[in-house]
Amino acid sequence: MQHRSEETRTQLINSAIKLFSIQGFNTASVDDICKDAGVSKGAFYHHFESKQALFLALLDVWLNNIDSAIEASREKSAPETFMQITEAFPYIFATAGDHLPMFLEFWLKASRDDEIWQASIAPYRRYHKYFTSLIKKGVDEGSFIEMDPELASRMIISMAMGLLLQSLLDPKGAKWEATAREITDLMLNTLLKK
Amino acid sequence: MQHRSEETRTQLINSAIKLFSIQGFNTASVDDICKDAGVSKGAFYHHFESKQALFLALLDVWLNNIDSAIEASREKSAPETFMQITEAFPYIFATAGDHLPMFLEFWLKASRDDEIWQASIAPYRRYHKYFTSLIKKGVDEGSFIEMDPELASRMIISMAMGLLLQSLLDPKGAKWEATAREITDLMLNTLLKK
DNA sequence: TAAAACATACCGACTGGTCGGTTTTTTTGT
DNA sequence: ACAAAAAAACCGACCAGTCGGTATGTTTTA
Secondary structure, three states: OOOHHHHHHHHHHHHHHHHHHHHOOOOOOHHHHHHHHOOOHHHHHHHOOOHHHHHHHHHHHHHHHHHHHHHHHHHHOOOOOOHHHHHHHHHHHHHHHHOHHHHHHHHHHHHHOHHHHHHHHHHHHHHHHHHHHHHHHHHHOOOEOOOOHHHHHHHHHHHHHHHHHHHHHOOOHHHHHHOHHHHHHHHHHHHHEO | OOOHHHHHHHHHHHHHHHHHHHHOOOOOOHHHHHHHHOOOHHHHHHHOOOHHHHHHHHHHHHHHHHHHHHHHHHHHOOOOOOHHHHHHHHHHHHHHHHOHHHHHHHHHHHHHOHHHHHHHHHHHHHHHHHHHHHHHHHHHOOOEOOOOHHHHHHHHHHHHHHHHHHHHHOOOHHHHHHHHHHHHHHHHHHHHEO
């Protein structure tokens, strides 16, 4: 088979996402991941230098997914408009919501591991800048109430993060996850529109 | 000494909070905790049935702290008024903000461990009910805009959770943690007041 | 046939938890 | 009041098992 090597690597990453989400980084052992992927330990260390390197590869995959989602939403709506915010959110929810424990796992590890922190923070800054610029534009055009743009964007992102967490925590989680987009819209319309 | 037993237990809990916050539940070993507390392993397992039992004890301490904070804020302001919300937030921020990694640790473990989930969810339900009743009252009295009370309270709690997380994640974390209360007030005043 | 991909066997460090025994505190008997 | 006895608190060596990682051998690919 030609692409066997690539398939092995993909299998390892998929199994890692699955097991890290269920068990967490520490509890899910390398052996577990290999077993789930149907691959030997030797194959694992052929593709990844260490368990930490695998985690960084996972982070890379995840950030690329979000990147694609944002880009897709930018192409769908007119450039640099307020609609981009509401367009982008469903993508972010869909991508992050599927692997929410993994999401938290990233944050926890990033807060304790500088290598992972550095890998995570750059895209976060990019999104933050993106939202900020959009809101600033809205304020300049008079379509939003007067408010510090950075503050406003931070509040919106906070809303999104909080809602994501609540959909994990709440017994009615599924219900709220489904309406997360509507709540965000309501928030945007109520808070920002004049 | 009379209270030696009690002091040993307290020391173990304090060391556990400290090390779990820094290293996380899995990485911080029982030996590490005992060493930090200046106590033997035998003493540890005399006070706690298992490492998991220690974690549940920590959760109990933390929830009691928040309980006290909420109660304190209820006593300070007139009963069942809107002010209680803004009064309570600084306490919640102060209590949770000090041990934010621990905060995430609780959530992660709760999402994977039903025993911890059950221990965590009851107080959460209580606070949620508390906020909901306050907002419902405001709507009835006409001091808030028309809005589903549960939805409104959920948005506020989401804001608070999201802001807490951001203060951990952001390089300007300290700045935002300091102004978290002001942002929440702004949110409340802008979104809910007619 | 050489190199890349994968499998197997193994290592030392470390883990949560146990256990026999010692010290300290409290209760009891007189 | 005071020692004897019982109970609670504490100690630290130790166990069986697991971990991430390595060394070496076998198969597959180009």
